[in-house]
Amino acid sequence: MNNRLRELRTARGWTQADLADQLDVSRQTVNALETGRYDPSLPLAFKLARLFGQRIEDIFQDDPQP
Amino acid sequence: MNNRLRELRTARGWTQADLADQLDVSRQTVNALETGRYDPSLPLAFKLARLFGQRIEDIFQDDPQP
DNA sequence: CCGCACTGTCAAGTGATCTTTACATCGCCG
DNA sequence: CGGCGATGTAAAGATCACTTGACAGTGCGG
Numbered sequence: 001m002n003n004r005l006r007e008l009r010t011a012r013g014w015t016q017a018d019l020a021d022q023l024d025v026s027r028q029t030v031n032a033l034e035t036g037r038y039d040p041s042l043p044l045a046f047k048l049a050r051l052f053g054q055r056i057e058d059i060f061q062d063d064p065q066p
Numbered sequence: 067m068n069n070r071l072r073e074l075r076t077a078r079g080w081t082q083a084d085l086a087d088q089l090d091v092s093r094q095t096v097n098a099l100e101t102g103r104y105d106p107s108l109p110l111a112f113k114l115a116r117l118f119g120q121r122i123e124d125i126f127q128d129d130p131q132p
Numbered sequence: 133c134c135g136c137a138c139t140g141t142c143a144a145g146t147g148a149t150c151t152t153t154a155c156a157t158c159g160c161c162g
Numbered sequence: 163c164g165g166c167g168a169t170g171t172a173a174a175g176a177t178c179a180c181t182t183g184a185c186a187g188t189g190c191g192g
Contacts, residue, residue, distance in 0.1 A: 001109060015138060029180060031140065038179060039108045041148080043067060046128040056122045062112040081168060092151060097170065104149060107178080 002061045006034045008052045023047050068127045072100045074118045089113050 009019050016030045023044065033040055049056045075085050086093040099106055115122045
């Protein structure tokens with residue numbers, strides 16, 4: 001699952017630690033999401049969507065597996 | 067996190083097992099989601115949104131925690 | 133050159149999200 | 163009554179989503 005987290009974060013001039021603070025998660029978690037090591041939980045995806053003012057579907061792109 | 071899964075499923079005349087088959091998960095997982103025992107992973111939330119033709123935000127309602 | 137902020141990653145641990153198997157309850161129909 | 167489809171739940175186990183703590187690499191300003 002691809003995402004636009006790095007783009008959205010850097011556009012706001014935030015560090016990974018800045019974003020982590022606002023999400024109440026660790027910096028390592030933000031890094032893991034940006035580098036695609038795993039997907040966020042649904043509650044964390046909601047937090048991200050609220051924070052960036054976008055829909056979950058506009059931040060995360062599901063690869064359609066046939 | 068509340069959701070409208072039961073409403074959406076029964077409106078289509080599907081059983082929990084029917085839905086589970088379409089999602090490639092177990093019937094117990096569908097039951098656990100409907101009864102609110104845990105939230106789906108983000109990929110599973112995407113599958114549900116696609117299947118029901120709705121946005122994730124319209125199926126799952128985040129409780130705003132102050 | 134040195135320090136510092138930022139990023140990437142690892143290891144080990146915890147709790148959440150799944151799995152399979154199993155069983156109990158309910159309502160309905162023959 | 164007896165069986166059956168649908169639902170709810172439990173236990174045990176795999177894997178994923180997170181944590182803390184640590185360390186290494188990069189780039190920039192003093």
